[in-house]
Amino acid sequence: xxxxxxxxxxxxxxxxxxxxxxxxxxxxxxxxxxxxxxxxxxxxxxxxxxxxxxxxxxxxxxxxxxxxxxxxxxxxxxxxxxxxxxxxxxx
Numbered sequence: 001x002x003x004x005x006x007x008x009x010x011x012x013x014x015x016x017x018x019x020x021x022x023x024x025x026x027x028x029x030x031x032x033x034x035x036x037x038x039x040x041x042x043x044x045x046x047x048x049x050x051x052x053x054x055x056x057x058x059x060x061x062x063x064x065x066x067x068x069x070x071x072x073x074x075x076x077x078x079x080x081x082x083x084x085x086x087x088x089x090x091x
Contacts, residue, residue, distance in 0.1 A: 003050055004032060007059030009076040014052040021056065021073045022046070023063065037069035056080060 004010050004024050010032070012020045025045050026033035032053065033045040040046045042063070057076045063069045 002055065004053060004055050005059060007062055008055055009057040009059075009073060010034065010053040011056050012048065012052065013054055015048070017046075021077055022048075022053070023069050023072060024059070025063070035063075035066070035069050036073060037066040041066045042069070 004027065006024055006027055008024045010022055010024055012018050012022060012034075020036060022034035022036050022040070024032050025035050025042065027050075030049070031047045032050055034040060034048055034053075035042055035045045042065075057079070060072065063072065
């Protein structure tokens, strides 16, 4: 699996925020800057190690506002739930 890059949607795997979806708004060799549009806004992103997240969806265009981030994360959560349903045999 590829390393998350800017504007990808990731799932936090470790820490008190485990299970939370974030959008990557910045990346360096050792850290990712993550936003969720609510608690972690564009002006104050969370720094997290790439090994503590899992890539959920590929990136789109850069978000202009926190609302754009919330909408993108909602769409990613909806598609992930639909995918899980198909995997479990639900319709």
